[in-house]
Amino acid sequence: xxxxxxxxxxxxxxxxxxxxxxxxxxxxxxxxxxxxxxxxxxxxxxxxxxxxxxxxxxxxxxxxxxxxxxxxxxxxxxxxxxxxxxxxxxxxxxxxxxxxxxxxxxxxxxxxxxxxxxxxxxxxxxxx
Numbered sequence: 001x002x003x004x005x006x007x008x009x010x011x012x013x014x015x016x017x018x019x020x021x022x023x024x025x026x027x028x029x030x031x032x033x034x035x036x037x038x039x040x041x042x043x044x045x046x047x048x049x050x051x052x053x054x055x056x057x058x059x060x061x062x063x064x065x066x067x068x069x070x071x072x073x074x075x076x077x078x079x080x081x082x083x084x085x086x087x088x089x090x091x092x093x094x095x096x097x098x099x100x101x102x103x104x105x106x107x108x109x110x111x112x113x114x115x116x117x118x119x120x121x122x123x124x125x126x127x128x
Contacts, residue, residue, distance in 0.1 A: 004028045004035070008045070047089075054101055055092040061085060062109035070099065071106035073121045078106070080115045 006028025015022050026043065028035075060070050061083070072079045081103070086094035099105070104123060106112055113119065 002034060004030075050087065050094065053086070053094045054096075054099060055094050056099075056105050057107055058088060058091050058093050059108040059110070060105050061093050061095075069109075070095070071109060071112045071115075072099075073104050073106065073119060076118055076120065078113055078115050078117045078119055 006026040008024060009027045010025040012023040024043075056070060062069050062071075066082070068083050068085050069080050070083055072081050081098055083098035084096045086096045088094070104121065107124070
């Protein structure tokens with residue numbers, strides 16, 4: 001099996017509902033002429049990656065008319081914190097602004113008591 005590196009240049013914007021395939025064109029080097037027009041290939045696409053991104057579970061991020069937010073715990077009280085988000089993948093969302101790695105985040109926005117409610121947090125560390 002040969003490996004080639006290339007860049008997606010065009011795609012059809014139409015997904016075949018039966019095969020879930022999308023016609024895509026990738027430009028790549030073919031110096032030794034091992035590839036011919038019309039050939040098919042199995043392709044692995046590397047998407048946008050951010051190695052040191054701060055991510056939280058998707059369920060921890062809510063949104064409303066004011067934007068995205070998470071609930072945190074400050075002095076054993078619920079606090080709503082506005083955040084900006086980036087990429088979302090595999091049940092996690094990147095937080096690009098408004099949150100530090102040291103800030104504890106409530107795992108889900110569903111069923112959270114109103115801000116300033118006193119709570120006894122149970123801290124769970126997550127390694128991803």
